[in-house]
Amino acid sequence: MRIERNSVEKNCLVSYDEVDLSLIDKLIEKYSHVKGNVIPVLQGIQNIYGYLPGNALKKASEELKINLNDLFGVATFYAQFRLKPVGKHIIKVCHGTACHVQNAKKITETLMMELKVKDGETTDDRLFTLESVACLGCCSLAPVMMIGEETYGKLTGDKAVKIIRDIRKSES
Numbered sequence: 001m002r003i004e005r006n007s008v009e010k011n012c013l014v015s016y017d018e019v020d021l022s023l024i025d026k027l028i029e030k031y032s033h034v035k036g037n038v039i040p041v042l043q044g045i046q047n048i049y050g051y052l053p054g055n056a057l058k059k060a061s062e063e064l065k066i067n068l069n070d071l072f073g074v075a076t077f078y079a080q081f082r083l084k085p086v087g088k089h090i091i092k093v094c095h096g097t098a099c100h101v102q103n104a105k106k107i108t109e110t111l112m113m114e115l116k117v118k119d120g121e122t123t124d125d126r127l128f129t130l131e132s133v134a135c136l137g138c139c140s141l142a143p144v145m146m147i148g149e150e151t152y153g154k155l156t157g158d159k160a161v162k163i164i165r166d167i168r169k170s171e172s
Contacts, residue, residue: 087129096135098142110157
């Protein structure tokens with residue numbers, strides 16, 4: 001779980017990428033007559049695309065007769081929803097108590113400089129998304145980051161940058 005709520009500024013930057021809207025037809029059909037369908041529909045859309053494309057929200061709004069503002073309201077309230085595409089690799093830097101004490105803030109700052117993104121943003125090549133999270137549950141390894149299913153502990157800024165560079169090299 002991210003530690004910061006989506007900001008209003010980010011809400012204004014909804015992505016309207018061209019996506020195949022037919023992918024959500026079954027989802028819309030499934031929830032068309034279900035009360036309280038907003039969160040399951042948003043989760044379904046995000047599962048399909050990896051985020052909530054503006055065009056998909058608009059289609060869901062029209063076909064499910066849900067006010068588009070209500071969809072955005074829920075999508076921006078819960079940190080689980082993403083309004084922008086994410087990178088292939090999501091870097092989660094733990095900022096729980098143990099990691100905080102072991103200077104997780106410095107790890108995040110170093111990665112922000114290396115990737116040239118702010119916390120919560122995705123690199124231009126959509127390879128990495130950087131997120132600060134509340135706790136990864138690996139306190140004995142503090143400071144910790146996760147990339148996909150892999151956990152990296154006892155980090156320094158230099159170690160974190162090397163991991164990122166190695167992944168970038170393997171992707172090229």
